[in-house]
Amino acid sequence: MPPPPLGADVQTxxxxxxxxxxxxxxxxxxxxxxxxxxxxxxxxxxAEFLRFDxxxxxxxxxxxxxxxxxxxxxxxxxxxxVREQFRTLRSRLYQVRDKQPLRSILVTSSLPGxxxxxxxxxxxxxxxxxxxxxxxxxxxxxxxPDLHPAFGAPSSPGLAEYLTGEATELAIIQRGLPEYxxxxxxxxxxxxxxxxxxxxxxKSLLQTIGPVFDWVILDSPPxxxxxxxxxxxxxxxxxxxxxxxxxxxxxSAQKSCQQLRxxxxxxxxxxxxxxxxxxxxxxxxxxxxxxxx
Numbered sequence: 001m002p003p004p005p006l007g008a009d010v011q012t013x014x015x016x017x018x019x020x021x022x023x024x025x026x027x028x029x030x031x032x033x034x035x036x037x038x039x040x041x042x043x044x045x046x047a048e049f050l051r052f053d054x055x056x057x058x059x060x061x062x063x064x065x066x067x068x069x070x071x072x073x074x075x076x077x078x079x080x081x082v083r084e085q086f087r088t089l090r091s092r093l094y095q096v097r098d099k100q101p102l103r104s105i106l107v108t109s110s111l112p113g114x115x116x117x118x119x120x121x122x123x124x125x126x127x128x129x130x131x132x133x134x135x136x137x138x139x140x141x142x143x144x145p146d147l148h149p150a151f152g153a154p155s156s157p158g159l160a161e162y163l164t165g166e167a168t169e170l171a172i173i174q175r176g177l178p179e180y181x182x183x184x185x186x187x188x189x190x191x192x193x194x195x196x197x198x199x200x201x202x203k204s205l206l207q208t209i210g211p212v213f214d215w216v217i218l219d220s221p222p223x224x225x226x227x228x229x230x231x232x233x234x235x236x237x238x239x240x241x242x243x244x245x246x247x248x249x250x251x252s253a254q255k256s257c258q259q260l261r262x263x264x265x266x267x268x269x270x271x272x273x274x275x276x277x278x279x280x281x282x283x284x285x286x287x288x289x290x291x292x293x
Contacts (some may be wrong), residue, residue: 002029052134052212055173055182062111064176065152065251070118073125086126089269093127096238096266104206105266106140106230106236107138110256111222114244115271117141120219123152123240127215128181136173136213138184140202140232141221142193145186151176158187162205169209185206194265197228204233231262 043142072078095104105135107120121291139147140159148155153174161167162184174183190196210216218236220229233239239260255264 017099029084029156040271045113047157048206050212052180055170055209055212056061056175058151058170059175059182061175062154067150067152069152070121070123071133072122073098073129084128086122087151088241089123090126093266102237102266103214104210104218104236104238106220106232106239107242108220108228108232108260109222109242109244110224110248110252110257112144112225114222114242114248115269116222116242117146117150117219119240119242119269119271120217123146124215124217125179127217128177128179132180133168133215134180134182134213136182136184136209136216139186139214140197140218141228142186142190142196143221143226143228145189147183147184151183153183153185155185156187158185160187160190160196161186161194162189163199163201165201169205174286194226194228194231197231202232206235223259230259232264233260236264238264240266240269242271244271247272 041124066074068075068077072082093102093105105121107116109116120137124135127133128135133237137147138159139145141147142160145158147154148158151174153176157167157172159172162172171287172184172187174185175181176183206216216236219230223229225242229239241256241260243256245259253268257268
């Protein structure tokens with residue numbers, strides 16, 4: 001059963017920057033594992049040190065053309081209440097992070113068409129609109145990558161090319177806004193997405209570049225048709241699942257949440273509810289409880 005809507009008395013964090021850490025210097029050698037492929041080890045050793053400034057300066061800047069209809073923060077027709085819901089969700093994620101480690105968040109759904117990509121995209125923008133907040137958005141839905149149209153960005157090289165060893169970290173990362181928002185598209189659709197996600201290279205990527213970002217948001221395939229989301233959840237700190245009002249069946253939503261329960265399920269986003277049906281109204285379970293504690 002979907003959780004109850006957020007109360008009107010919930011405090012939201014409105015575009016006020018959190019305390020930002022000092023410039024981080026990451027030594028990739030400290031994140032190596034014996035299971036990593038030898039070619040990855042060689043690249044890590046060659047990199048020596050990785051800074052956010054290195055990523056920002058050397059990554060691709062293809063010249064994004066944001067799609068107004070997919071971004072509530074730049075669409076003049078988007079209701080203000082929808083933007084506020086994303087700010088509320090952002091604020092609650094910070095409240096959860098006060099109590100537990102939380103940097104990488106997987107956004108998924110039970111079935112296709114429930115709005116997970118829309119939520120992942122706008123959550124990333126909500127986070128990046130804070131001053132000096134460094135956000136990385138990754139399209140990890142290799143079966144149906146659909147984040148790049150929201151940015152008007154090229155779809156490749158992307159995550160698929162990195163996982164196959166055809167592209168480096170800096171080759172797949174894009175930027176294009178004044179805010180510190182970086183984006184990794186899905187790339188060309190591979191024939192073996194599940195095998196690529198399980199080969200260890202995504203974990204290496206998150207260990208290598210993840211710590212220089214404040215938040216890493218991953219869009220994944222839905223949980224019920226394929227196993228990709230469950231594998232992705234293993235390398236993320238928490239999971240947010242999306243269900244669509246008047247469309248997602250109770251059994252599907254319940255089964256999806258049960259599968260994710262031991263994957264640090266943070267909460268549920270109810271999309272296209274009530275008067276926000278044109279875009280979505282967002283509610284949460286664990287996130288609401290965490291805010292109230």
